[in-house]
Each structure stands twice: as structure tokens, then as C-alpha cells.
Amino acid sequence: MNHTPPDNASPAQPGPARLLIAGDMGILVEFGEVYDPIINAAVLGFDAALQADLPAGVIETVPSFRSLLVRFDPLKLAFDRLWDRLETLLAARDWYQTPPPQNRRKWVLPVVYGDQRGPDLAQVADMTGLRQDQVADNHASQPLLVAMLGFSPGLAYLGQLPEIWQFSRKTEISAQVPSGSVLVAVRQTVLPSTAIPTGWWQIGQTPFLSFNPRAKTPFLLAPGDEVRFEPVSEAVFASFDQDTFLRESTP
Amino acid sequence: MSGLEILSILPTATIQDRGRVGFLRFGVTSSGAMDGYALAEGQALLGNGPDDAAIEFAEFGGRFRATDMMSVALSGAEMQARLNGVECGWRQVVTLAPGDVLDIGAAREGVYGYLHVPGGFLTETVLGARATHLRAGFGHVLAVGQTLMAGDGQRQVARAGLRCPAYFDQRVIRALWGPQSHYFTDAERQRFAKAHFTVTKMRDRMGIRIRPDIGPIHAELGLSIASDAISPGDIQITGDGLPAVLLADRGPTGGYPRIATLASVDLAVLAQIPTGQEFTLELVSRAEAVDLLADYRADIKGLLGRVDPLIRDPRQMSDLLAYNLIDGMIAGGPDDGEQG
Known part of the structure; x- marks a missing residue:
């Protein structure tokens, strides 16, 4: 019996990409079955190309780890026309060679690691083989890319951390974690914008809020954005002001 | 402006409209009425716009008092409805005088019933829609004691009804x-x-x-x-x-x-x-x-033309559905939601 590879596996030959019918109002452009930065870059590159010249009748496109869902109104845009258009775009180049977006926004987000902001830090230290004081530095040592938003409003999935971060989620869903929690597992970081129940390990928290439905720009982090975390003190967290932050940072 | 005071309500009752579209890439699903056809019925009965919001009930209604003279419409799953204690029909316009109490009880068929007011309920808009998404914390949360304001529609509409769809x-x-x-x-x-x-x-x-x-x-x-x-x-x-x-x-x-x-x-x-x-x-x-889907959209477009003036006083009719025996030509039913 065949088994799909685990979440972190890098298929030697990703693809080929394929189109799938997703209900009577959707076409799914599937670039792979797993999360892999190469597959995700293909999704985001394809999405950007489609968005640059969006056919009338497309309602929205939804990028994820491994696919792009194109939602459309089949009474305004004939299925065959959209299918042909997507096929042509797929064939236009090798999407698996897509580099991260050149003009991507680069965020530096302050994080308090450990203690009550990151109650699972000790266990994560055990699983990574790092000392507790090294976990934050290792987590913050590389820029990560927003692979997709999902699960709850504004929640960002970021990848991809080094191999030592390859461990499973908890076996049980914990009680609610607050918005801004920095959650890790399977070489990914999850940044929720609302309080959520979760099975991911909570190693820190940022005072930055990516989603505010009442703000002029309700969603700040978007797929393809780059995020680097910066360890800060509780005092910096306490004095964080989102408006000042947004004025002073130029992602 | 006229309003409806909430005298009793269940937590499963929410404000719903056509839903919010275009935010799926940010992790926000559409929400919106579970029965988009029923939503359209209410809009047709009152001459409302397609984006106007209604109260959606799940299996059981609530009790409301009018602050002013106004017409309301009931659609979707047929529920017990009484105006000042007297049974009134479903899928029709009901005219309330100031102080009148509308009591909506258990569903007799289906699950989701809707209460519409002229111009829709003027609750908070979040990301372009009034639809409440309780889990995400979007939209107005209904509670006893609130007075919900109606929009700018005609406050009084001729008494009218629609036949029960087949779905x-x-x-x-x-x-x-x-x-x-x-x-x-x-x-x-x-x-x-x-x-x-x-x-x-x-x-x-x-x-x-x-x-x-x-x-x-x-x-x-x-x-x-x-x-x-x-x-x-x-x-x-x-x-x-x-x-x-x-x-x-x-x-x-x-x-x-x-x-x-x-x-x-x-x-x-x-x-x-x-x-x-x-x-x-x-x-x-x-x-x-x-x-x-094409048939369904055409059906919804035709709703306005199928609103019938009610000849008999609906307050006297406990069996409105049985009364409308002319075959229900309405096929399908539903929320194709994102017609943009």
C-alpha cells in the first residue's frame, strides 16, 4: 500500500501540477500534496501571475501550502474558458522554479519567549535537543515565509524551520491560547490573530496583531511575506504600540 | 426609524445576510444565511435589497415587540408564529402596530427560519457584511432587551405572501x-x-x-x-x-x-x-x-413577480400552506452564496 510522505518530506520531483474540479464554483490548481517550500512558492507565484490578469467572473483565489483554489461564478465565466486559461498559465513556465517574491514585505516582529508567554518552551527544548536559552535564538535566527493563512481569521502558517524542529503537535488540543501566540511543530510556526484552541507548542507571544477587522487594513500578514522574529523583554512587550510599530517599520 | 425590541431569543439565532466574500485567502469564510433562498424570499416580500440582513433562527424563534408601525416578513422553515397571541401564517408579510408582540416558536418543517424588516437590520458591518460569525467574533450578537433598528425600506408593505417551495x-x-x-x-x-x-x-x-x-x-x-x-x-x-x-x-x-x-x-x-x-x-x-444553478438564479429573480396579495386575512388562517395548493414550481433551494 502506498503512503503519502510525511509533512516535511521533499519530493525529489514535485509535480506535475494538475487541475481538479472543486464543486460547481471552483477549480483547484494542485501543485503537491505536502508542505514543501518549493511547492508553496509555486502556488504563490502562480497566484500572483493569475491575480495580475484576473479573468472577470473569478470571485477569489485562495492560496495554501500546496494548492490554489480558484472560486468563480460559472454563469459569468464559462468553466471551459477558465480551465483553459489555467492550463495555459500552468504550461507557461516551470512553477517549481519560482523564487520567493522579490518585492516581498519583510516584517521584524518582537517576541517574548518562554515563561507565561511560552509555557511549552522547556518541552520544545527537549524535543529539539537545544538548551532552553537556545530555543529562542534558534527560532529567531532565520527569516520565515508566510506559506498561507487559514484555520481562523488572519492566522498565519510560516515555514520552514531547520530539521531539529521536526516534531509532532501535542496529542491533545489544549485550552485557548491568546492571539499573537508563537506556536511551533512540524518545522512550522503558527501565528494566530485571535484566541484559539490548539495542539501546537506555545513557545512565545508577540504583541503584534496581524488582524483587526476594524482597522483600515484589516489583514497585515499575507501569503509570501517574510517574517523574522526578534526576542524582546517583557518590558518591550508591555510598551508595544501597534500604531507606532506600523509607522516605524517599513515591511 | 422603526425597531424591534427583543423580548426573548436563543443563542442560536443570529443576524445573517449574503455573507462576506473575498476574504478566504485571509482565513475568513463567508458565513451568511444557511438558506439563501429563504433570505431572497424575505427580500422579495418586503422589496428589500439583496444585501439586507435578517434574523436567522435555528429550530426555534423568539419574541419581539414593535416600537413603531412596521411590516415584517417571515421566510424559510415554517415556524409557529403568533401576533398578539393570534396565529399568523408563514412566508408572508405581517404588519405590526406599535406595541404589538410577534411570537415565533418551534419549526414545523425544516430548521432555519428568517425574520425580515424593511431595509434589513442595521447592525454592525464587519469586512463588508453584517453576517454574524460567532466563533470568529464577527458581527452583532443578539440579546434580550436590545432594540434592533430597521433600515430605510418602506415601513408598511401590502399584505402579501409566497407559496411554499418544494425543497x-x-x-x-x-x-x-x-x-x-x-x-x-x-x-x-x-x-x-x-x-x-x-x-x-x-x-x-x-x-x-x-x-x-x-x-x-x-x-x-x-x-x-x-x-x-x-x-x-x-x-x-x-x-x-x-x-x-x-x-x-x-x-x-x-x-x-x-x-x-x-x-x-x-x-x-x-x-x-x-x-x-x-x-x-x-x-x-x-x-x-x-x-x-442557472435555474435557481432564474427562480430567485422571479420571486418578486410571484409575491401574491393575500386575499384573506392571514390572522384567520392557520393553514396557509394547505391553502396554497397550486403546485410549488420552485425547485432546488439554496445558498449559492457568492454570486458577487
């Missing part, structure tokens, strides 16, 4: 094979296609757990695929083999294999099937589903 009796739900149906063996897909499903009590605006009479559905592969976007009406098979149909307030993304997706026109039909009742699936082609 409340529909127990064959149209669906397409889903984008992950290849994770299931041919034999398993055949078993799934022939199964009788029971609507379980694990149901809400997020989705419905349905119990097949053939035991668990087994996904051969695909139980470790990475998450991607979920379409409205996707039927996902979780590890325990029980299917769940994902609806208006669903999570935006998921990683369980989805074996099938409901035809858009049958989303509301399924949502209106009472808990404990059975249905079967009919797998249709994409082209057939689009034809159904």
Missing part, C-alpha cells in the same frame, strides 16, 4: 465528486454513493456530521495531506470515517480528504433537513450542477 421535502441531495475523491478506492466511492445518510445532532452553522448506514467510510490514502482551502459543501472524511458536510461558518482550510462537494443549489436543502432524518446523495456532473 423542504427534498431528500436527494446533488453532489459532485470532490477534488480528493481519488484518495478513496472505486469500491469505497460506490459504497458512499449508494449510502443512506442520517443528519446527526452534531450540526450547526459550521457543518453537519452525517451518519452513513454502511459504517465508516475509509480513505485509502490522503490522511496526511497538507491543508488547503475548503469549498462550501465539501464532504470531508475524518480519521473515524464519519463524513461531515462543511457549511457557512466552516473553517477556511483543512487537511482531511474531501470525497465530494454538494451542488451549490443543494447547500440550503441539506441545511433544512431536520436532525434524525435521512437522505441520499445523487452524484451529478459539473455541467448538470451549473444548469441547476
Whole structure:
């Protein structure tokens, strides 16, 4: 019996990409079955190309780890026309060679690691083989890319951390974690914008809020954005002001 | 402006409109009325616009007092309705005088009933829609003691009604094979296609757990695929083999294999099937589903022309549905939601 590879596996030959019918109002452009930065870059590159010249009748496109869902109104845009258009775009180049977006926004987000902001830090230290004081530095040592938003409003999935971060989620869903929690597992970081129940390990928290439905720009982090975390003190967290932050940072 | 004071309400009652569209890439699903056809019926009865918001009741209504002279409309699942204690009909306009009390009780058929006011309820707009999404914390939360203001529509509308559409009796739900149906063996897909499903009590605006009479559905592969976007009406098979149909307030993304997706026109039909009742699936082609959608849109467009003046005082008629015996030509039913 065949088994799909685990979440972190890098298929030697990703693809080929394929189109799938997703209900009577959707076409799914599937670039792979797993999360892999190469597959995700293909999704985001394809999405950007489609968005640059969006056919009338497309309602929205939804990028994820491994696919792009194109939602459309089949009474305004004939299925065959959209299918042909997507096929042509797929064939236009090798999407698996897509580099991260050149003009991507680069965020530096302050994080308090450990203690009550990151109650699972000790266990994560055990699983990574790092000392507790090294976990934050290792987590913050590389820029990560927003692979997709999902699960709850504004929640960002970021990848991809080094191999030592390859461990499973908890076996049980914990009680609610607050918005801004920095959650890790399977070489990914999850940044929720609302309080959520979760099975991911909570190693820190940022005072930055990516989603505010009442703000002029309700969603700040978007797929393809780059995020680097910066360890800060509780005092910096306490004095964080989102408006000042947004004025002073130029992602 | 006229308003309705809430004298009693259940937490399952919410403000709903056509839903918010275009935010799925940010993790926000549409929400919106579970029965888009019923929403359109109410708009037609009052001459409201397509974006106006109504109160959606799940299985049981609430009690309301008018602050001013106003006409309201009732649509969707027929519920017991009394105006100042006297039975009044469903799927029609009811005119309230100041101080009149409208009492909406248990559903007699279906699940989701709607109360509309002229111009819609003027509650808070979040991301372009009034639809309440309780789990995400979007939109107005109804509570006893509030007075909900109505919009700018005509405050009084001639007494009028619509015939009961046929979809409340529909127990064959149209669906397409889903984008992950290849994770299931041919034999398993055949078993799934022939199964009788029971609507379980694990149901809400997020989705419905349905119990097949053939035991668990087994996904051969695909139980470790990475998450991607979920379409409205996707039927996902979780590890325990029980299917769940994902609806208006669903999570935006998921990683369980989805074996099938409901035809858009049958989303509301399924949502209106009472808990404990059975249905079967009919797998249709994409082209057939689009034809159904075209018929459905045409049907909704025609609603305004089918609003009939009521000849008899509806307060005297306890059997309005039986009275309207002219065959209900209204096929299908539902929330194709995102017509943009």
C-alpha cells in the first residue's frame, strides 16, 4: 500500500501540477500534496501571475501550502474558458522554479519567549535537543515565509524551520491560547490573530496583531511575506504600540 | 426609524445576510444565511435589497415587540408564529402596530427560519457584511432587551405572501465528486454513493456530521495531506470515517480528504433537513450542477413577480400552506452564496 510522505518530506520531483474540479464554483490548481517550500512558492507565484490578469467572473483565489483554489461564478465565466486559461498559465513556465517574491514585505516582529508567554518552551527544548536559552535564538535566527493563512481569521502558517524542529503537535488540543501566540511543530510556526484552541507548542507571544477587522487594513500578514522574529523583554512587550510599530517599520 | 425590541431569543439565532466574500485567502469564510433562498424570499416580500440582513433562527424563534408601525416578513422553515397571541401564517408579510408582540416558536418543517424588516437590520458591518460569525467574533450578537433598528425600506408593505417551495421535502441531495475523491478506492466511492445518510445532532452553522448506514467510510490514502482551502459543501472524511458536510461558518482550510462537494443549489436543502432524518446523495456532473444553478438564479429573480396579495386575512388562517395548493414550481433551494 502506498503512503503519502510525511509533512516535511521533499519530493525529489514535485509535480506535475494538475487541475481538479472543486464543486460547481471552483477549480483547484494542485501543485503537491505536502508542505514543501518549493511547492508553496509555486502556488504563490502562480497566484500572483493569475491575480495580475484576473479573468472577470473569478470571485477569489485562495492560496495554501500546496494548492490554489480558484472560486468563480460559472454563469459569468464559462468553466471551459477558465480551465483553459489555467492550463495555459500552468504550461507557461516551470512553477517549481519560482523564487520567493522579490518585492516581498519583510516584517521584524518582537517576541517574548518562554515563561507565561511560552509555557511549552522547556518541552520544545527537549524535543529539539537545544538548551532552553537556545530555543529562542534558534527560532529567531532565520527569516520565515508566510506559506498561507487559514484555520481562523488572519492566522498565519510560516515555514520552514531547520530539521531539529521536526516534531509532532501535542496529542491533545489544549485550552485557548491568546492571539499573537508563537506556536511551533512540524518545522512550522503558527501565528494566530485571535484566541484559539490548539495542539501546537506555545513557545512565545508577540504583541503584534496581524488582524483587526476594524482597522483600515484589516489583514497585515499575507501569503509570501517574510517574517523574522526578534526576542524582546517583557518590558518591550508591555510598551508595544501597534500604531507606532506600523509607522516605524517599513515591511 | 422603526425597531424591534427583543423580548426573548436563543443563542442560536443570529443576524445573517449574503455573507462576506473575498476574504478566504485571509482565513475568513463567508458565513451568511444557511438558506439563501429563504433570505431572497424575505427580500422579495418586503422589496428589500439583496444585501439586507435578517434574523436567522435555528429550530426555534423568539419574541419581539414593535416600537413603531412596521411590516415584517417571515421566510424559510415554517415556524409557529403568533401576533398578539393570534396565529399568523408563514412566508408572508405581517404588519405590526406599535406595541404589538410577534411570537415565533418551534419549526414545523425544516430548521432555519428568517425574520425580515424593511431595509434589513442595521447592525454592525464587519469586512463588508453584517453576517454574524460567532466563533470568529464577527458581527452583532443578539440579546434580550436590545432594540434592533430597521433600515430605510418602506415601513408598511401590502399584505402579501409566497407559496411554499418544494425543497423542504427534498431528500436527494446533488453532489459532485470532490477534488480528493481519488484518495478513496472505486469500491469505497460506490459504497458512499449508494449510502443512506442520517443528519446527526452534531450540526450547526459550521457543518453537519452525517451518519452513513454502511459504517465508516475509509480513505485509502490522503490522511496526511497538507491543508488547503475548503469549498462550501465539501464532504470531508475524518480519521473515524464519519463524513461531515462543511457549511457557512466552516473553517477556511483543512487537511482531511474531501470525497465530494454538494451542488451549490443543494447547500440550503441539506441545511433544512431536520436532525434524525435521512437522505441520499445523487452524484451529478459539473455541467448538470451549473444548469441547476442557472435555474435557481432564474427562480430567485422571479420571486418578486410571484409575491401574491393575500386575499384573506392571514390572522384567520392557520393553514396557509394547505391553502396554497397550486403546485410549488420552485425547485432546488439554496445558498449559492457568492454570486458577487
